[in-house]
Amino acid sequence: xxxxxxxLKMVTASLLRRRSRMLIALLSIAIGATILSGLVTIYYDVxxxxxxxxxxxxxxxxxxxxxxxxxxxxxxxxCLTVIPKDQLLGATPYRYxxxxxxxxxxxxxxxxxxxxxxxxxxxxxAVEGRWPEGDRExxxxxxxxxxxxxxxxxxxxxxxxxxxxxxxxxLNMTVVGILETGGDEEAxxxxxxxxxxxxxxxxxxLDVMEMSVSAASEELENYAAxxxxxxxxxxxxxxxxxxxxxxxxxxKLQSLVFLVTAVVLLLTMICVxxxxxxxxxxxxxxxxxxxALGASDQSIRAExxxxxxxxxxxxxxxxxxxxxxxxxxxxxxxxGSSITFQPLLLPITVIVSMGIAALSCLxxxxxxxxxxxxxxxxxx
Amino acid sequence: MSLLELKNISKIYGELKALDNVNIKVEKGxxxxxxxxxxxxxxxxxxxxxxxxxxxxxxxxxxxVDISKESSKKLTEIRRDKIGLIFQQxxxxxxxxxxxxxxxxxxxxxMPDEEEALEALGRVGLRERAKHLPSQLSGxxxxxxxxxxxxxxxxxxxxADEPTGNLDEAxxxxxxxxxxxxxxxGTTLIVVTHDPEVAEAAQRTIVLEHGRVAREIINENFQE
Ligand SMILES: Nc1ncnc2c1ncn2[C@@H]1O[C@H](COP(=O)(O)OP(=O)(O)OP(=O)(O)O)[C@@H](O)[C@H]1O
Ligand SMILES: [Mg+2]
Numbered sequence: 074x075x076x077x078x079x080x081l082k083m084v085t086a087s088l089l090r091r092r093s094r095m096l097i098a099l100l101s102i103a104i105g106a107t108i109l110s111g112l113v114t115i116y117y118d119v120x121x122x123x124x125x126x127x128x129x130x131x132x133x134x135x136x137x138x139x140x141x142x143x144x145x146x147x148x149x150x151x152c153l154t155v156i157p158k159d160q161l162l163g164a165t166p167y168r169y170x171x172x173x174x175x176x177x178x179x180x181x182x183x184x185x186x187x188x189x190x191x192x193x194x195x196x197x198x199a200v201e202g203r204w205p206e207g208d209r210e211x212x213x214x215x216x217x218x219x220x221x222x223x224x225x226x227x228x229x230x231x232x233x234x235x236x237x238x239x240x241x242x243x244l245n246m247t248v249v250g251i252l253e254t255g256g257d258e259e260a261x262x263x264x265x266x267x268x269x270x271x272x273x274x275x276x277x278x279l280d281v282m283e284m285s286v287s288a289a290s291e292e293l294e295n296y297a298a299x300x301x302x303x304x305x306x307x308x309x310x311x312x313x314x315x316x317x318x319x320x321x322x323x324x325k326l327q328s329l330v331f332l333v334t335a336v337v338l339l340l341t342m343i344c345v346x347x348x349x350x351x352x353x354x355x356x357x358x359x360x361x362x363x364x365a366l367g368a369s370d371q372s373i374r375a376e377x378x379x380x381x382x383x384x385x386x387x388x389x390x391x392x393x394x395x396x397x398x399x400x401x402x403x404x405x406x407x408x409g410s411s412i413t414f415q416p417l418l419l420p421i422t423v424i425v426s427m428g429i430a431a432l433s434c435l436x437x438x439x440x441x442x443x444x445x446x447x448x449x450x451x452x453x
Numbered sequence: 454m455s456l457l458e459l460k461n462i463s464k465i466y467g468e469l470k471a472l473d474n475v476n477i478k479v480e481k482g483x484x485x486x487x488x489x490x491x492x493x494x495x496x497x498x499x500x501x502x503x504x505x506x507x508x509x510x511x512x513x514x515x516x517x518v519d520i521s522k523e524s525s526k527k528l529t530e531i532r533r534d535k536i537g538l539i540f541q542q543x544x545x546x547x548x549x550x551x552x553x554x555x556x557x558x559x560x561x562x563x564m565p566d567e568e569e570a571l572e573a574l575g576r577v578g579l580r581e582r583a584k585h586l587p588s589q590l591s592g593x594x595x596x597x598x599x600x601x602x603x604x605x606x607x608x609x610x611x612x613a614d615e616p617t618g619n620l621d622e623a624x625x626x627x628x629x630x631x632x633x634x635x636x637x638x639g640t641t642l643i644v645v646t647h648d649p650e651v652a653e654a655a656q657r658t659i660v661l662e663h664g665r666v667a668r669e670i671i672n673e674n675f676q677e
Contacts, residue, residue, distance in 0.1 A: 083549065091548045359547070362545075367558070
């Protein structure tokens with residue numbers, strides 16, 4: 074049998090055959106490792122989770138033409154290709170045109186858009202009635218609906234006079250929904266792009282594209298920069314109100330997680346250290362005996378460090394499993410979605426727990442080395 | 454040259470002289486018993502010979518080397534290489550089996566060798582109990598494991614402090630027989646005992662009183 078094998082045998086036998094005391098140390102390391110791996114998982118998963126949550130507060134990036142020119146639908150679509158499909162949760166085109174409501178002889182802003190996309194970029198838009206399904210159906214903002222006294226299912230006539238003609242184009246539209254947003258949108262009338270094309274006689278023009286992108290603010294900025302760089306006539310910008318609050322909330326949350334992890338690891342270290350201290354005094358005789366049999370201080374150190382690291386290994390593996398379960402429960406309960414296991418977490422947690430265990434053993438090992446071998450000859 | 458020579462050894466604890474100007478010579482292959490009342494300094498002397506303590510005054514020559522001045526690191530090495538220890542309380546590592554306990558001694562000395570350790574257990578009649586934990590062995594059996602552990606690295610000198618103090622007649626005889634074998638093989642033995650029968654098995658008995666050598670008795674009836 075090699076020396077290494079004997080070393081491993083002694084270290085493992087010490088832990089496996091004298092279970093009770095070591096179980097406490099193992100448990101505290103496992104708990105520490107659980108919190109560590111659990112919080113790290115949440116730490117890395119929270120931005121994604123929170124990102125999804127924040128996407129409920131509206132678009133976080135807009136695309137506008139940089140000059141006086143309007144942008145075309147094709148151009149806008151081309152710009153979007155910079156953003157990976159799975160990160161682009163929604164892209165809503167808007168074209169704003171001043172139209173006249175014939176019966177009231179008043180001008181309103183009509184916003185032509187894609188109603189399906191609106192629902193993904195602006196999930197907070199509340200519609201009384203229903204969303205339009207065809208080109209002859211419109212949404213009327215609540216404020217406008219009140220000022221002109223329009224009700225659901227009323228038919229209104231919209232008209233528009235192109236600049237170079239004397240003839241007005243008119244369209245009859247059915248109001249299928251009243252829109253409540255708490256913002257400027259309540260003053261608008263919403264139509265489909267197609268209806269607007271028909272009304273104005275000019276098609277394929279856009280004023281702005283609103284996008285909801287699932288990405289951290291840094292990544293967003295990179296996308297925006299890339300779009301603006303590739304297309305000199307386009308400019309992509311972040312919606313600061315949304316991205317800023319997202320970033321600060323995340324930063325605060327992450328520093329909290331960091332703090333809690335540090336405190337838990339410190340507590341683990343104190344607990345393991347105390348337990349190992351008790352183990353050393355419990356095993357005074359055995360340590361004295363080993364020294365009497367010729368163990369050098371170095372061997373005693375190696376054996377206790379070995380036991381500590383073995384505890385760290387077991388505790389780390391146990392903690393990774395428990396920590397993932399813990400993070401999963403938190404994620405499902407708080408964010409309502411599950412997380413995927415990060416394979417890198419296992420080695421990280423194990424290495425950190427082994428390091429913590431080794432650090433915790435330093436003081437107990439010093440005590441062990443100081444033990445006098447002569448005590449084995451003293452009667453008791 | 455003697456294997457061991459104590460020259461004017463004193464060990465002083467404050468006011469108390471646990472050892473007071475002791476001079477002893479032990480030749481290679483000799484079997485010496487140490488007797489004396491409780492507190493006379495027997496264990497103190499064994500600690501010094503066993504490289505686990507240093508005298509306050511005097512010189513200890515082991516194999517011609519003065520161990521009274523060595524560093525504790527060096528003492529550990531000398532103890533490991535030259536000395537086998539047997540104690541009154543059997544002192545086994547309680548979570549290791551009998552054979553593993555013997556192998557611990559090999560491990561610190563050089564290389565653990567299970568076959569050799571089993572052979573040593575065979576010598577003390579415990580080959581079948583090799584896989585038992587100390588808690589599954591009787592006191593006598595534990596002491597025999599300790600004898601096997603002490604002889605496994607073929608030390609020049611075996612030090613036993615009250616090796617039979619906790620044993621019954623039958624186990625005492627087994628241990629004494631083992632000592633006789635070791636003696637025949639040329640191992641030097643120093644055995645502290647209260648038991649005249651154990652002392653009579655040795656070639657020579659040194660009696661300590663109040664930390665001094667009171668007298669020496671040569672055993673006329675010693676049988677090889
Ligand atoms: N570390 C110590 N500090 C102070 N006094 C000590 C120390 N070790 C031993 N003594 C004292 O030295 C004297 C000799 O002790 P020692 O253990 O050598 O006796 P002993 O002959 O082995 O006795 P016993 O037969 O009871 O084992 C005793 O009076 C003891 O109290
Ligand atoms: Mg004694």
